[in-house]
Amino acid sequence: MLEKRLQRLQELATAKPALNEVCRFYTCLYRLFDNAVPFLQVEVDDEMAEPRQKQGFPLLSGDMLTFDPAAAQIFFAALLQVMHEHGQQGQDELQALQTALQAGNLNLTELLRAVFERNREPISQAAEATGAQPALLEYCLTTALGAALQRCRAEGLKTQVQNWDQGYCPLCGGLPAIAELSGEEGQKRLQCSLCNSNWSFHRLTCTHCGNSDHDSLAYFTAEGEPGCRVDICRKCSGYLKVVDSRERGEGLPLEIEDVATLHLDLLAAKEGFSRGKKETPGA
Numbered sequence: 001m002l003e004k005r006l007q008r009l010q011e012l013a014t015a016k017p018a019l020n021e022v023c024r025f026y027t028c029l030y031r032l033f034d035n036a037v038p039f040l041q042v043e044v045d046d047e048m049a050e051p052r053q054k055q056g057f058p059l060l061s062g063d064m065l066t067f068d069p070a071a072a073q074i075f076f077a078a079l080l081q082v083m084h085e086h087g088q089q090g091q092d093e094l095q096a097l098q099t100a101l102q103a104g105n106l107n108l109t110e111l112l113r114a115v116f117e118r119n120r121e122p123i124s125q126a127a128e129a130t131g132a133q134p135a136l137l138e139y140c141l142t143t144a145l146g147a148a149l150q151r152c153r154a155e156g157l158k159t160q161v162q163n164w165d166q167g168y169c170p171l172c173g174g175l176p177a178i179a180e181l182s183g184e185e186g187q188k189r190l191q192c193s194l195c196n197s198n199w200s201f202h203r204l205t206c207t208h209c210g211n212s213d214h215d216s217l218a219y220f221t222a223e224g225e226p227g228c229r230v231d232i233c234r235k236c237s238g239y240l241k242v243v244d245s246r247e248r249g250e251g252l253p254l255e256i257e258d259v260a261t262l263h264l265d266l267l268a269a270k271e272g273f274s275r276g277k278k279e280t281p282g283a
């Protein structure tokens, strides 16, 4: 997985020099993911998993997650350092978070669980206490949780149901970051923004609100970005980027295609569309 990601980032930096710095950041980030000592353990009750998922609940719920505080702290410190070195926004705030972390003033176990459960309150409070923007702290926590969940998947954690037709992840309940069309029929698969699981989904249905009325669904493309479009829904103002692997190449790591097409997110936001903030059951 690491090799594939790094290779694609390198190709991208060569093809789009404007993304050089971003690619360097993600290169360090994925190296960090790869080197990290695992800090999340999940305990799934196999008997309960399938019936729960058949009711539309993701496999995981917050009470199944156990974080190792010491290993999480080491990872989080390294993550803040990578962000600091790559000139990500809010240098002073990153420093403030690092100081709070080292002083034992960031309860990562509680905060990571809050991110998983989409409970913003503890995150806002912790951000306020350290003087960082809640959005920055949430980004760091989400990145750390994503790394941990991806590690669990690499070690064999997987969904217990095959026919999942929800717009959120069958494994962790996360929202899709991007979708792929593949195969002769152009089957649509969504990829989770958090754990990178992917699952097939109706081609002409909004992932955010389930709208399938063709009159209010549309898409746009951008010049110089072949094999990529943005599906939009006028009913809920949600959007989703879609890459066509028949044009762009098979087997690309979609999380990198997401980075490669950041300008499409800007275009979508400018038109008033968002990635959606749908609440998911059981998460």
Ligand SMILES: [Zn+2]
Pocket (backbone or CB within 6 Å): 169, 170, 171, 172, 173, 174, 192, 193, 194, 195, 196, 197
């Ligand atoms: Zn997921």
Ligand SMILES: [Zn+2]
Pocket (backbone or CB within 6 Å): 206, 207, 208, 209, 210, 211, 233, 234, 235, 236, 237, 238
């Ligand atoms: Zn919609």
